[in-house]
Amino acid sequence: MKHLLSAADLSRDAALQILDTAKQLSLATEQGVGKLPPLRGRTVVNLFYEDSTRTRISFEAAAKRLSADVINFSAVGSSVSKGESLKDTALTLEAMGADAVVIRHNSSGAPHRLANAGWISGGVVNAGDGTHEHPTQALLDAYTLRDHLRGGQGDLTGLRVTIVGDVLHSRVARSNVLLLNTLGAKVCLVAPPTLLPYGVQDWDCEVSYDLDACLEGADAVMMLRVQRERMNAAYFPTSHEYSNRYGLNVTRMNRLSPDAVIMHPGPMNRGMEISADVADSNRSVIVEQVANGVSVRMAVLYLMLGGSESVK
Amino acid sequence: MTNDFLPSGRVVLDASDISRALTRLAHEIVERTHGATNLTLMGIPTRGATLAHRLGEKISQIQGSPVPVGAIDITMYRDDLRLRPARALQPTTIPPEGIEGRLVILIDDVLFSGRTIRAALDALSEHGRPEIVQLAVLVDRGHRELPIRADYVGKNLPTSRAEKIQVNLVEHDGSDEVRIENNA
Numbered sequence A: 001m002k003h004l005l006s007a008a009d010l011s012r013d014a015a016l017q018i019l020d021t022a023k024q025l026s027l028a029t030e031q032g033v034g035k036l037p038p039l040r041g042r043t044v045v046n047l048f049y050e051d052s053t054r055t056r057i058s059f060e061a062a063a064k065r066l067s068a069d070v071i072n073f074s075a076v077g078s079s080v081s082k083g084e085s086l087k088d089t090a091l092t093l094e095a096m097g098a099d100a101v102v103i104r105h106n107s108s109g110a111p112h113r114l115a116n117a118g119w120i121s122g123g124v125v126n127a128g129d130g131t132h133e134h135p136t137q138a139l140l141d142a143y144t145l146r147d148h149l150r151g152g153q154g155d156l157t158g159l160r161v162t163i164v165g166d167v168l169h170s171r172v173a174r175s176n177v178l179l180l181n182t183l184g185a186k187v188c189l190v191a192p193p194t195l196l197p198y199g200v201q202d203w204d205c206e207v208s209y210d211l212d213a214c215l216e217g218a219d220a221v222m223m224l225r226v227q228r229e230r231m232n233a234a235y236f237p238t239s240h241e242y243s244n245r246y247g248l249n250v251t252r253m254n255r256l257s258p259d260a261v262i263m264h265p266g267p268m269n270r271g272m273e274i275s276a277d278v279a280d281s282n283r284s285v286i287v288e289q290v291a292n293g294v295s296v297r298m299a300v301l302y303l304m305l306g307g308s309e310s311v312k
Numbered sequence B: 001m002t003n004d005f006l007p008s009g010r011v012v013l014d015a016s017d018i019s020r021a022l023t024r025l026a027h028e029i030v031e032r033t034h035g036a037t038n039l040t041l042m043g044i045p046t047r048g049a050t051l052a053h054r055l056g057e058k059i060s061q062i063q064g065s066p067v068p069v070g071a072i073d074i075t076m077y078r079d080d081l082r083l084r085p086a087r088a089l090q091p092t093t094i095p096p097e098g099i100e101g102r103l104v105i106l107i108d109d110v111l112f113s114g115r116t117i118r119a120a121l122d123a124l125s126e127h128g129r130p131e132i133v134q135l136a137v138l139v140d141r142g143h144r145e146l147p148i149r150a151d152y153v154g155k156n157l158p159t160s161r162a163e164k165i166q167v168n169l170v171e172h173d174g175s176d177e178v179r180i181e182n183n184a
Helices: A012-030 A054-065 A086-095 A110-116 A135-149 A171-182 A239-246 A286-305 B015-032 B047-063 B115-125
Strands: A043-048 A069-074 A100-105 A123-129 A160-164 A186-190 A206-208 A220-223 A261-263 B010-013 B039-043 B069-071 B103-111 B132-140 B152-156 B163-168 B177-182
Touching: A012 A135, A012 A171, A012 A286, A043 A054, A043 A086, A054 A069, A054 A100, A054 A123, A054 A135, A054 A286, A086 A100, A086 A110, A100 A110, A100 A286, A110 A123, A123 A135, A123 A286, A135 A171, A135 A220, A135 A261, A135 A286, A160 A171, A171 A186, A261 A286, B010 B015, B015 B047, B015 B132, B015 B152, B015 B177, B039 B047, B047 B069, B047 B103, B103 B115, B103 B163, B115 B132, B132 B163
Parallel strands: A043 A069, A043 A100, A100 A123, A160 A186, A160 A220, A186 A206, A220 A261, B039 B069, B039 B103, B103 B132, B132 B152
Antiparallel strands: B010 B177, B163 B177
16 A cells, blocks of 8 residues: 555455454554554654544554654745745655655645645655545444444444434545445435535435434444534535534434444534534544544554555 | 485374373473473463473373463564565464563474564563573574574584474464475
């Protein structure tokens, strides 16, 4: 694995290898091994053009636990605010000897450009690009689902996952639809018509406008954040109406099958897409998702940088 | 049963030879550890871990009390990690007793360059500080590249570097045997 740009790049075997590796790495952490040696002497750059709490900290923790040197770069407080282009920033990182660049960018396709323009020789990990993809989030979601519903082994054949909310602006939804399909799960997207992207009917999943119709039979419900910062038009009348029709509250939670889990990629708008009672209930695996994120990102970095560089 | 001269593709230990070697190793371990109290066996995956379980059972039968058995994956501690594509990780299991202050015996199928054992010692030290660490192997084929030797050896097999030792175990390969193959 040279780069990780899209969940679509992962075959079933490649995805399972990442999940299995993540499992062993999380066991090592449980056994109290704080630091593992495989990336000693390697440099990982976190290149963040957009705000992030979880993902940046998670990648930083993952790289450090594997003994890599970590350089954190955020657009605020850097030469980007003086107008430096992605290319010039990339050339700077290359000159500093970055072995891998973890990039988050507000433009869809920026990681692809960085990986394929010939600016840098290291690997590129997409940590979220615009409204396009967020493959490590999809991997940690798959890991969490597998851990809870499949005993931490094999793929996700037969699982039914309902993804609810702002699909239009969600890179998490797109990556999840791709990866969950690869692993054999069935996905149902639920959103108001205004929050579904153009061309969604061609995605490999069901699409519905009615949340209540999609709760029965679901093994997991994944709530998406309403991304107000990307909304420059009126997508729904009021937040009250949105949360009435598409929010997950206790009444809806109680209609789920007994072992169904509730997920959210974070950050949550409590009271909007998910009620506080639901977010804090014992059905919710939201905090676990964060912990699993570190293991999954360790696995990705290990598989990218742990071996020789020449091979795919 | 082995000759000093070993033609290629030849079985050098069959199932009963392996079983006898393990029984002898179990007795030696009990004798030299003065009754195997405080003993923990740590196998190196994959086949070393399997052998550790077999040895553990034999020692338990001799002693009449169970011996803690675990596995220690060395993948991330290898010195040739960068020479090949990233490798899959194997499970590490630490018995509930832990390894702190215990007499740990590392178990592997074949002792060759000694680099695996070096890596295992590093991996082990991440989990605690054993009182003593010893090494038991089914086959010692020579050609050491590091100052490491085994405390318990099932069978010494003088080999040339061109030869390959293949250890097959029922759990993984369907049969118990050790073969020598000529790689040249």
